[in-house]
Amino acid sequence: xxxxxxxxxxxxxxxxxxxxxxxxxxxxxxxxxxxxxxxxxxxxxxxxxxxxxxxxxxxxxxxxxxxx
Numbered sequence: 001x002x003x004x005x006x007x008x009x010x011x012x013x014x015x016x017x018x019x020x021x022x023x024x025x026x027x028x029x030x031x032x033x034x035x036x037x038x039x040x041x042x043x044x045x046x047x048x049x050x051x052x053x054x055x056x057x058x059x060x061x062x063x064x065x066x067x068x
Contacts, residue, residue: 005055009033026051029059037064 003022007029008015020029026040027049040047041060053059 005053007053007055007057007059009059009061011061020053022055024053025049026053029053033061035061038062039064 004019005022005024006017006019009018009029011033018029018032020032024032026047029040030038030049039062041062042057047059
């Protein structure tokens with residue numbers, strides 16, 4: 001059985017706590033939340049898809065905007 005951790009997510013100006021399995025990656029979180037075209041930011045740094053999440057991480061989810 002895997003342990004569960006909690007991460008605090010700020011998305012669309014709403015903060016919520018998400019429970020996810022220990023050793024989950026940023027990509028796992030994106031899939032769990034059914035998100036597309038977003039960046040995950042922690043302490044002002046953009047995380048990569050394979051970064052491991054830690055208990056009580058405070059994350060901000062930003063939509064990717066493109067245009068011309």
